[in-house]
Amino acid sequence: MATKRDVKKVVLAYSGGLDTSIILKWLQTEFGAEVVTFTADLGQGEELTPAREKAERAGVKDIRIVDVREEFCRDFVFPMFRANAVYEGTYLLGTSIARPLISKHLVDIARETGADAIAHGATGKGNDQVRFELSAYALNPDIKVIAPWRDWEFKSRTDLIDFAEKNQILVTKDKRGEAPFSVDANLLHSSSEGKVLEDPAETPPPYVFMRTVSPEEAPDKPTVIIIGFKNGDPVSIDGKAMKPHELLAALNDLGRDNGIGRLDLVENRFVGMKSRGIYETPGGTILLVAHRAIESITLDRGAAHLKDELMPRYAELIYNGFWFSPEREMLQAAIDLSQRNVEGEVRLKLYKGNVIVEGRSSPKSLYSDALVTFEDDHGAYDQKDAAGFIKLNALRLRTLAKRDGR
Incomplete structure (x- = not known):
């Protein structure tokens, strides 16, 4: 955990919403730190100009809003889809795969600006804190990370709104009640x-x-x-x-x-x-x-079945925040080889x-009409060969059945 004494400049993952606006002010007041804001345009479908305007009102001098949509798809989403990655049978990992990209940019900006730490707005109950921080430490083992939700004294949304109002942070009307969902x-x-x-x-x-x-x-x-x-x-x-x-x-x-x-x-x-x-x-x-x-x-069948065996492990690594781990990179190398x-x-x-x-x-198709046809295959497949194939595969089953008296 970073201490107030050793942090003078922080790079904050900033959306411009209430929580990160409060975090921005909290870093300025509690740490006395200069804050650099980083807002990633991940194609979220929101206008990002308000984020810049809010950061300017908060006195931020270095505001980074970066269009990372192509990088996101090319270097993160598409490699993941080569693996057919699905977590727990159904989840396509949309949030999980964005976090290492954000962390990469936070670490790069911290290095570029000489910042002492990075900060994020993930709560202490969720997965994102793990994903942000594992990625950051993998890219810079000495980086300091500030996670305000784990450190500050606020206990409720009412506390946050009180702090916002005391510090002239705009609170939109719908945020004054309980948000219906995040x-x-x-x-x-x-x-x-x-x-x-x-x-x-x-x-x-x-x-x-x-x-x-x-x-x-x-x-x-x-x-x-x-x-x-x-x-x-x-x-x-x-x-x-x-x-x-x-x-x-x-x-x-x-x-x-x-x-x-x-x-x-x-x-x-x-x-x-x-x-x-x-x-x-x-x-x-x-x-x-x-x-x-x-x-x-x-x-090929062997490659396809092996990919399906590896996929749950690969998906779990992404879900848990290990995108930059050696085991994910090893799996990625095998997966990419399979896609040639x-x-x-x-x-x-x-x-x-x-x-x-x-x-x-496909011009690279392995599907053969000659092999699967119900018509005359002109000797492409001798059906008599299947008898020996079945007998060899049945050998151990027959041996077990004789021993067990079946």
């Missing part, structure tokens, strides 16, 4: 947690969903698209080549309009508790189905919350 968003997904969502038995109210129409309200006519792949990454939609962040944004629009990507999940947090969240990942949901479809004809021949096109039908594979083709 939201985190980026180009990959949005997540909503807390308050009206805390009881996992209760149906989430419709206003929680911000990125998708309901499947019931989606068009009655399906949308058919073709996604092109190269080296395991999506590179085009309907033949039009796109940059990574442009392609994901286009898939988000298609998914939104067709009611795709909603998830109501009770997950196991790394810190030990269960939490209920509502996630919307429209483009990512489409991408996962498409990627598995192109792999189905281009990956994962190229081609997948045709999908999007309809009322569903992503339906209609066809897939």
Whole structure:
């Protein structure tokens, strides 16, 4: 933990919301520190100008607002999707994968500006504090980290609002009552947690969903698209080549309009508790189905099955904050090697919350018409060979059955 005595300059992960605005003032008053603010444009869909204006009003001289959308997709989201990473069977890791990128920029700015520490607004109950800090320490083992939610004396939102009003920090009207839920968003997904969502038995109210129409309200006519792949990454939609962040944004629009990507999940947090969240990942949901479809004809069975065995471990590493760990990098190297021949096109039908594979083709396909046909295969496969194959595989089972008297 950083002490007030050894911190003169801090780089703060800053959204411009109430919590990080209070943290900014708290760092200035409690530490007497100069604060550099860093706001990442991750495609969260919010206007970032107010964040700059609030930082200026707070007297911040060095305000960094950086468009990291392309870096986010190219270096974090797409490598993760090569692995088909899904945490606990359903969660596409939209929040988890953004945290190491933010930490990387915090550490880089701290190095550039000579700052003594970085700071974040994650609470002491959540996963994000772990993700931010593990990433930061992996990139700079000597970095000091300030986590105000673990250190300050505030016990409630009322305490925060009192502090804000005493220090002329703007508190919007809806923040004076209990917020109905908290939201985190980026180009990959949005997540909503807390308050009206805390009881996992209760149906989430419709206003929680911000990125998708309901499947019931989606068009009655399906949308058919073709996604092109190269080296395991999506590179085009309907033949039009796109940059990574442009392609994901286009898939988000298609998914939104067709009611795709909603998830109501009770997950196991790394810190030990269960939490209920509502996630919307429209483009990512489409991408996962498409990627598995192109792999189905281009990956060898052994490689495909090994990838599926490795995937839960890989997903857990990302969820728990170990993006910059050697084991994640080792797994990534194996996964990337598997993707050399994962190229081609997948045709999908999007309809009322569903992503339906209609066809897939590849110049590197391992699918053989000659082998699978029910017609004459002209000697490509001798069915008599299967008898010996079965007998050899049955040998141990027969031996066990004789011993056990079956």
